[in-house]
Amino acid sequence: MMGRHVASGPAVRYNNSMNAENESRVSNDRTISCRGLYWNGPALDPESVSTFARESGLDDTLSALLLSRGVSSADVDGFLNPSLKALFPDPSSFADMDKAASLIIDGLLSGKRIAVFADYDVDGATSAAQLIKYFRHFGQELVLYVPDRIKEGYGPSADAFQHLKDEGLDLVITVDCGAAALDALAHADRIDLPVVVLDHHLMHGAVPACAALVNPNRPDCASGQGHLAAAGVVFVLLAALNRELRKRGKAPSELPDLFSFLDLCALGTLCDMAPLKGVNRAFVVQGLKILQRDESVGLLALSQVSGRSAPRSVTDLTFGIGPQMNAGGRIGDPWLATRLLASERMDEALGIAEQLFSLNEIRKQVEHDILQQARHQIENTLAEAPDTQILVASGEGWHPGVIGITAGRLKDEFHRPVIVIGWGEEFGELAKGSGRSVPGINLGSAISKAAEAGILAAGGGHAMAGGLSVERNRIDELRGYLNQNPELFTEELAQAREVQIDVDVFGSALDMNLIEIIEKAGPYGAESPKPLIRIRNARVEFSKIIGKNHKKVLLHDGTGKIDAVAWRVDGRPLGDVLVKDNVIDVLGYVERNTWQGRSSVQFEIFDAIHIK
Incomplete structure (x- = not known):
C-alpha cells in the first residue's frame, strides 16, 4: 500500500466547509453556467473520505477521487496497479476464439495467402497493425485491405471479398468490422473464401455464416468482455495464437513478445473510447509503459513530423496522435494509418507521417468551416x-x-x-x-x-x-x-445537463503534488473521466487570446495564483466571462504542462459561473 501523504496545507474543501451563501447560490437556485450546465457540488463528506484514507493508507485527495469512482478500500491496489496477470481473460472463454486461432495458425504454418480487412479508424488500424507485426515475426506478410469510407462505406462488401478471392487469397481476417456484414459474408461463403471475423460491435440476430466469429458482444459469448475495443479483442487473439503454437511444439523463445504490442492495443482502446475498466485499464497502463521504450517507428515519425514530443500520456495519444491517424480515413487514403503503425523503417514511416499530417491540416480547416456553419444553424434553432x-x-x-x-x-x-x-x-x-x-x-x-x-x-x-x-x-x-x-x-x-464536481480545491493547492495524486488515480478515458475540480471566487487578473480562439488567463482565489487556459472559447459565453477583474467560480481539470523538459501546473477551464 502507499504511504499516507500529509499535505502541506489545506487542499480539498468539503460541503460542510463551504460558504453557505455561495453553496445556496450554486446549488439551490440551479444557476446555469456559461455552458448551460447545472453544477452539482462534491457528494463526498469528510467522514467518508477520512475512513477511506485510514483503511487504504492513502491521502485524503486521492481517497476522495477513488471514492467518487466507486472504488472500495479493499480494491485500491488492483485499481491503482492493474496487471494483465490479474485481469487478462481466458481466450477460450470467447466464442469461436479457439477455432479462429486454429484456422489462422493452420494458414500461417502452411504458407497460405492471408489478408487482414480493417476498418479505417484508429481501432481498426491498431488491430490490423498488431496482426501484421505478429505475422512478420514469422517472416510472412499479410495482405492489407481497408475500404474507402466514401466509395465503399463501412465494413466488408461482396465486391471486396470477390476482389480478394480473385487475387488468390486463401483466408481473410476482418478486424473492427464484419459482425454485421451478413450479405458480404454470405457471398464469401458462396465463393468458398474462409473469413475469420474479429469484432466488438453489438450484434443482433443470428451469427452470420463464416469460418469463425470472435466478438465479446455476440449473443452467445460468455467471456464477459463486451467492453473491449477491437484492438483488445485482437490482443487476446494473439495470446490464443501463441498458445496454439505452443501446443504444436513451438518453444516460447520462438514466439513473439506480446507485451511489445501493448502500445498499439492501448492506442486503439483509448481512441475508440472503450470503457477504462477491467482489463482495458491494464492494457492502457501497461501500454503507456511500452510507449516509454520508443520502439514504435510510426508513432515516433508522426510525432516528429507534427512537432510533438514522443507520446507518453493518454492525452498525447487521444488528442495528439489519434486525430492525425484518423485523417487518412476521413478525407484521404484510408490505408495510411495501418501502414504507418506497421512500418519498421523510419524513412518509410516519415513519408507516411507527412501525408497524414498534411491531410490532418486539411481536415481541421474543412471541419472548422463546417463547424461554423452548423453552429450558426443550431444557434438560430435554439433562438426560435x-x-x-x-x-x-x-x-x-x-x-x-x-x-x-x-x-x-x-x-x-x-x-x-x-x-x-x-x-x-x-x-x-x-x-x-x-x-x-x-x-x-x-x-x-x-x-x-x-x-x-x-x-x-x-x-x-x-x-x-x-x-x-x-x-x-x-x-x-x-x-x-x-x-x-x-x-x-x-x-x-x-x-x-448536470455536471458532478469531484472536489473543491484552493488555488494554493494546485501544485505538482496534486498532479501526481491525480495521475495515480488514472488513466482517464471513457467511463473514467478526469476529475472535475472547482475553484471558487477566483478573480481574473489577466486574460489574452492565444491561437485562433483560445484564452490564456491568470486567476487568483485569495490563496494563490492559477495559470489557466480555455480552448475554443473566444466569442462564446465562456470566453466572454474570462475578462480582467471578473470574479468567477471555475470548473476544470488540473493538467501537467511539459515544455522543453520542464513541467508546470496548468488549469484547463471547462466551465464557469460569473459571480461579479
Missing part, C-alpha cells in the same frame, strides 16, 4: 425553439469524413444530441448524417424509430451515436419527427 431536444444541422458539400466529429464537438458545446447531415456529389443520391448524443438520450433508438417510420432510407446506432441516410427533401421532416414529443426527453435532457 430553446427546448429543442435533438439538434439537426445540414448543408450541401459538407464532407462526409468530418460530419461525425463535427456532431461530437457541437454535442459537447450545446450539451444535447446533435445530428449533422451532408449531401452532394461525394454522398451519392442520398444525404448522409452522423449523430452524437449525451447520457440519458438514446440517439440510436431515436434514429431507428425514424427509419421504422419511413422517414429515413436507413439508420440506426447505439445510445451515444448513430448514422442515417435520408432524402434531402425529408431533412426538415426528420427534424420535426425527432422533436415532436419533447416531453419524452425533458427529464433525460435535464439530467444530461
Whole structure:
C-alpha cells in the first residue's frame, strides 16, 4: 500500500466547509453556467473520505477521487496497479476464439495467402497493425485491405471479398468490422473464401455464416468482455495464437513478445473510447509503459513530423496522435494509418507521417468551416425553439469524413444530441448524417424509430451515436419527427445537463503534488473521466487570446495564483466571462504542462459561473 501523504496545507474543501451563501447560490437556485450546465457540488463528506484514507493508507485527495469512482478500500491496489496477470481473460472463454486461432495458425504454418480487412479508424488500424507485426515475426506478410469510407462505406462488401478471392487469397481476417456484414459474408461463403471475423460491435440476430466469429458482444459469448475495443479483442487473439503454437511444439523463445504490442492495443482502446475498466485499464497502463521504450517507428515519425514530443500520456495519444491517424480515413487514403503503425523503417514511416499530417491540416480547416456553419444553424434553432431536444444541422458539400466529429464537438458545446447531415456529389443520391448524443438520450433508438417510420432510407446506432441516410427533401421532416414529443426527453435532457464536481480545491493547492495524486488515480478515458475540480471566487487578473480562439488567463482565489487556459472559447459565453477583474467560480481539470523538459501546473477551464 502507499504511504499516507500529509499535505502541506489545506487542499480539498468539503460541503460542510463551504460558504453557505455561495453553496445556496450554486446549488439551490440551479444557476446555469456559461455552458448551460447545472453544477452539482462534491457528494463526498469528510467522514467518508477520512475512513477511506485510514483503511487504504492513502491521502485524503486521492481517497476522495477513488471514492467518487466507486472504488472500495479493499480494491485500491488492483485499481491503482492493474496487471494483465490479474485481469487478462481466458481466450477460450470467447466464442469461436479457439477455432479462429486454429484456422489462422493452420494458414500461417502452411504458407497460405492471408489478408487482414480493417476498418479505417484508429481501432481498426491498431488491430490490423498488431496482426501484421505478429505475422512478420514469422517472416510472412499479410495482405492489407481497408475500404474507402466514401466509395465503399463501412465494413466488408461482396465486391471486396470477390476482389480478394480473385487475387488468390486463401483466408481473410476482418478486424473492427464484419459482425454485421451478413450479405458480404454470405457471398464469401458462396465463393468458398474462409473469413475469420474479429469484432466488438453489438450484434443482433443470428451469427452470420463464416469460418469463425470472435466478438465479446455476440449473443452467445460468455467471456464477459463486451467492453473491449477491437484492438483488445485482437490482443487476446494473439495470446490464443501463441498458445496454439505452443501446443504444436513451438518453444516460447520462438514466439513473439506480446507485451511489445501493448502500445498499439492501448492506442486503439483509448481512441475508440472503450470503457477504462477491467482489463482495458491494464492494457492502457501497461501500454503507456511500452510507449516509454520508443520502439514504435510510426508513432515516433508522426510525432516528429507534427512537432510533438514522443507520446507518453493518454492525452498525447487521444488528442495528439489519434486525430492525425484518423485523417487518412476521413478525407484521404484510408490505408495510411495501418501502414504507418506497421512500418519498421523510419524513412518509410516519415513519408507516411507527412501525408497524414498534411491531410490532418486539411481536415481541421474543412471541419472548422463546417463547424461554423452548423453552429450558426443550431444557434438560430435554439433562438426560435430553446427546448429543442435533438439538434439537426445540414448543408450541401459538407464532407462526409468530418460530419461525425463535427456532431461530437457541437454535442459537447450545446450539451444535447446533435445530428449533422451532408449531401452532394461525394454522398451519392442520398444525404448522409452522423449523430452524437449525451447520457440519458438514446440517439440510436431515436434514429431507428425514424427509419421504422419511413422517414429515413436507413439508420440506426447505439445510445451515444448513430448514422442515417435520408432524402434531402425529408431533412426538415426528420427534424420535426425527432422533436415532436419533447416531453419524452425533458427529464433525460435535464439530467444530461448536470455536471458532478469531484472536489473543491484552493488555488494554493494546485501544485505538482496534486498532479501526481491525480495521475495515480488514472488513466482517464471513457467511463473514467478526469476529475472535475472547482475553484471558487477566483478573480481574473489577466486574460489574452492565444491561437485562433483560445484564452490564456491568470486567476487568483485569495490563496494563490492559477495559470489557466480555455480552448475554443473566444466569442462564446465562456470566453466572454474570462475578462480582467471578473470574479468567477471555475470548473476544470488540473493538467501537467511539459515544455522543453520542464513541467508546470496548468488549469484547463471547462466551465464557469460569473459571480461579479
